[in-house]
Amino acid sequence: MFQTFDAPTSPDQGPPRLAALRAEIAREGLDGFLVPRADRHQGEYVAPCDERLAWLTGFTGSAGFCAALRDRAGLFVDGRYRVQVKAQVADDFTPVDWPETKLGDWLKGALPEGGRVGFDPWLHTLDEITRTEGRLQGTGIELVECDNLVDRIWTDRPPRPAAPVEKYPKELAGDGDETKRERIAAALRAAGQKAAVLTLPDSLCWLLNIRGADIPRTPVTQAFAILHDDGRMQLFSDPEKFEGLGPDPMIAQSHWDGFAGALAVLDGPVRVDKGTAPLAVTRILERAGVEVAHDDDPCILPKACKSDTEIAATRTAHLRDAAAMCEFLAWLDAEAPTGGLTEIDVVTALEGYRRATNALREISFDTICGAGPNGAIVHYRVTEETNRAVKPGELLLVDSGGQYLDGTTDITRTVAIGTPTEEQRACFTRVLKGMIAISRARWPEGRAGRDLDALARIALWRAGQDYDHSTGHGVGVYLSVHEGPQRLSRVSEVPLKPGMILSNEPGYYREGAFGIRIENLVVVQTAGTLPGADDRAMLDFETLTWVPIDRALVVPEMLDAEERAWLDAYHAEIRAKLADRLSPGARDWLERATRAI
The missing domain is CATH 3.90.230.10 (Creatinase/methionine aminopeptidase superfamily)
Incomplete structure (x- = not known):
């Protein structure tokens, strides 16, 4: 059976984990740390190794985040989850109605004297951080990029998924992956862009006509990619996941670790979706002096x-x-x-x-x-x-x-x-x-x-x-x-x-x-x-x-x-x-x- 009926979290697990996180917050000289539901692919559904919000708080909804400060922890949930959250979390976490209450406004009330709130730039988008910083102007509150503090204390974190991919039949997809890559590359050329960074798993699966099993219930594979304006692609993941597809002269495969270095040597402009790509992608390009063109993921609309x-x-x-x-x-x-x-x-x-x-x-x-x-x-x-x-x-x-x-x-x-x-x-x-x-x-x-x-x-x-x-x-x-x-x-x-x-x-x-x-x-x-x-x-x-x-x-x-x-x-x-x-x-x-x- 696909579905199970276990309770993956318990409210009593939250308080000691929050205490451990607060110790790391103090060790870093911070006043708080943001823990999103999202992973570095910004997917609604995440692999077990990326369920940081559920692990910390007990809340298992598909959207939300926690702002953990030294003296309080706000758990931001939308209208779908306001009944559910009451049963899943301990009193140490205070549910906050979101998006009615914005993070920046909540932080202003929680840190009236200012403060430094850390976040992992691989788990937040540029849009998200920019909106919050806009609401914090003049408050003395600073958002600080840092290592992921939850990962430091999550000692039994599951391994990253590495399920093999399978080719999706052209007779069901309609177009071959070569046709799709050329179509998107032509859109880049028309926009005067040299390359696009792809971080959404479903965009990548649609573009390459592949499916995977890295996420429960959702047949996608996790990877990052750079698509060039001539149709070439650099793919970054666990290469063994793609072994069954065979070689393709237009696709170069590398390990995850090579992604940042490949970004830094690109010729711009490079297209990055500031609403879905990790902020870290923009930061790497900017530090390397690569021109960034913030625009929608070029696969989103054709896929839809x-x-x-x-x-x-x-x-x-x-x-x-x-x-x-x-x-x-x-x-x-x-x-x-x-x-x-x-x-x-x-x-x-x-x-x-x-x-x-x-x-x-x-x-x-x-x-x-x-x-x-x-x-x-x-x-x-x-x-x-x-x-x-x-x-x-x-x-x-x-x-x-x-x-x-x-x-x-x-x-x-x-x-x-x-x-x-x-x-x-x-x-x-x-x-x-x-x-x-x-x-x-x-x-x-x-x-x-x-x-x-x-x-x-x-x-x-x-x-x-x-x-x-x-x-x-x-x-x-x-x-x-x-x-x-x-x-x-x-x-x-x-x-x-x-x-x-x-x-x-x-x-x-x-x-x-x-x-x-x-x-x-x-x-x-x-x-x-x-x-x-x-x-x-x-x-x-x-x-x-x-x-x-x-x-x-x-x-x-x-x-x-x-x-x-x-x-x-x-x-x-x-x-x-x-x-x-x-x-x-x-x-x-x-x-x-x-x-x-």
């Missing part, structure tokens, strides 16, 4: 705009996954009302149905399965200690996905166990109205996620409700389930373009009671023309996820005619697409689950 081949492949993956989900939901519908299931039983069964496809490579993240009040913990991960019975009269939220060679899936369904309350149904229907609004959205080219995000929230806002996460994130194709730069978020300014895959997942969470989220994946496409419309170029979404929505939780009277029509048409298409893929029992369940509202 999937080829027709990739989209066709991911459609296949989603239909396979949808059939597994329907088998699971049919089983759940039969078993859950008896009251004999637990959250772990549900997670185990779902993974079993995905494994039965004989195509599952991995799950795309640890399944979120929250019964009753656990559903209000947005990124809840069940453990043996927290495992809760699935009880009649409660809601069950299941957010899960699979990694298949032809696609990455991510789906959330909230189901009623037994008879739901009218309040549960009303809240669910408001969330559904938001999900339908995004599904039906049509907008002019050039608009960004921030222009659509409110569509998913209006029904909730009218009831005085909301949710504290983005409406959607980008998704890769057999890559990261969370991919940039596209997002459905009030802070996203990246224009949506054809080929971008996103999640559509509004929600509502009532702490101590229940959680609701409904999630489909969608892909941006060119919209068809409408009678009487002008010639303005428009975009809309194609739905990729085909799994029924729990009709028992829908209040039909709260949906308008177009929303009801959308839901009935969606369910009818699910029947058409999946009936022949299901077992007889699941087919019978599907017929009932997709009846007209």
Whole structure:
């Protein structure tokens, strides 16, 4: 089984580790040290050897950081984790609402007389440090680059991952890696740049048409690279990871240790993404007198705009996954009302149905399965200690996905166990109205996620409700389930373009009671023309996820005619697409689950 149910951290581990870190802070003559979730690749998901934040604090969320000072330790978490963090950390750590509270502002209150706060320049970006320094101007507080102090005290730190890479088939990628390298090199030449530094693992894997296993749940390999404007590449990692690929005269492989030296002898301008590359990269280039051109990672946008081949492949993956989900939901519908299931039983069964496809490579993240009040913990991960019975009269939220060679899936369904309350149904229907609004959205080219995000929230806002996460994130194709730069978020300014895959997942969470989220994946496409419309170029979404929505939780009277029509048409298409893929029992369940509202 891919998922385990151990508790990787414990609150009681934090205080002695914080004390040891404070001893190192004092030894360095500092007043504090920053401990981010991120690794030197700035990935959301990190290898065990890079889980410094979890090791120090006990907090296992996928975003956040700790500002450890001599007399206090602020643990900065966003809205997804404000319930979770309370259960995972000791009182020595004070949760701070982030990004509402900025690090610089917090430091001004915590160090009124000024001070020196250390940070590892390999774990922070130039953008991040520049923003904080801007808020600290005139305070006497200094951010100081230094060695990583956590690494000094983490004596049993796991080794760096070194899983071998595999070639990703061209028939699924669409373009060969040579074509991709030339395409990006041409973009460098057009910009007058001699080279680009690549530090994001998914960018590198997309560019070279490779996949790896360095990060749990995410099929990437960790490496740094320098791509030159003539298509040559210098690759820095553990060379043995790449032995199975064979030699390529355009790719020179070196050990990690050679990266800094190679940077220092480059001819500029050298392209560096100040929002994703470690600050240390810019510092090395600047000290060597190499001109730096701060610009986006040149692979991010091409990777986000999937080829027709990739989209066709991911459609296949989603239909396979949808059939597994329907088998699971049919089983759940039969078993859950008896009251004999637990959250772990549900997670185990779902993974079993995905494994039965004989195509599952991995799950795309640890399944979120929250019964009753656990559903209000947005990124809840069940453990043996927290495992809760699935009880009649409660809601069950299941957010899960699979990694298949032809696609990455991510789906959330909230189901009623037994008879739901009218309040549960009303809240669910408001969330559904938001999900339908995004599904039906049509907008002019050039608009960004921030222009659509409110569509998913209006029904909730009218009831005085909301949710504290983005409406959607980008998704890769057999890559990261969370991919940039596209997002459905009030802070996203990246224009949506054809080929971008996103999640559509509004929600509502009532702490101590229940959680609701409904999630489909969608892909941006060119919209068809409408009678009487002008010639303005428009975009809309194609739905990729085909799994029924729990009709028992829908209040039909709260949906308008177009929303009801959308839901009935969606369910009818699910029947058409999946009936022949299901077992007889699941087919019978599907017929009932997709009846007209």
